[in-house]
Amino acid sequence: MTESPSRRPSVLSSARATEVERKLESIYRSWRGTPHQLGGDGRDGIDCSGFVQTVFRDRFAIALPRTTAAQVTAGRRIERRRLRAGDLVFFKPGSYPRHVGIYMQRGLFLHVSASKGVMISPLDEGYWAKHYWTARRIF
Numbered sequence: 001m002t003e004s005p006s007r008r009p010s011v012l013s014s015a016r017a018t019e020v021e022r023k024l025e026s027i028y029r030s031w032r033g034t035p036h037q038l039g040g041d042g043r044d045g046i047d048c049s050g051f052v053q054t055v056f057r058d059r060f061a062i063a064l065p066r067t068t069a070a071q072v073t074a075g076r077r078i079e080r081r082r083l084r085a086g087d088l089v090f091f092k093p094g095s096y097p098r099h100v101g102i103y104m105q106r107g108l109f110l111h112v113s114a115s116k117g118v119m120i121s122p123l124d125e126g127y128w129a130k131h132y133w134t135a136r137r138i139f
Helices: 011-031 050-060 128-133
Strands: 088-091 099-103 108-113 115-120 134-137
Touching: 011 050, 011 108, 011 115, 050 108, 088 128, 128 134
Parallel strands: none
Antiparallel strands: 088 099, 088 134, 099 108, 108 115
16 A cells, blocks of 8 residues: 555655754663652753753753743644654643653653652553653654
8 A cells, every 4th residue: 555645754754853862862871860840941850841942942942931831732632652762741740830851762761750850761651651641742
C-alpha cells in the first residue's frame, strides 16, 4: 500500500529531529545533577520552568516565558502520541502545581527533579504517566 504524501516522513524533519536529539543529549551531559531550586535560574540551582526557558534561549534561540503557567500556552498543543524531540511535556503532580520537561526521544524526557536535579525520566513511568497533563510544540 502506498503512503499518502502527507503521511510520509520528511527528510528535513528527520534531520532536524536528529539535530534536536543531539542537542538535548549534550544539554543533559552539561546540566546533569544540577540541583533543583525553586525560582533558580543557573548552575547553582534551577527550577523546571527556568531550565526549559534557559535551554530554549541558549540552545535553540527561542524566547519562552519564565513560568510553567505561561509556557503551557506557548506554541501549539500536541497529542501525546505525536511527541517528538524538543516538545514540552507538562504534568500536574499532586505535590506541585505544575511541572514541565523537554521530550527527548524513545519515551524519555529531560527535566529538573525536586529531589535529584536535572535528569532524564521515562514518560511512561508510573508517577509521570499518572500526572501527565499536556504537550506543546514550540518549533
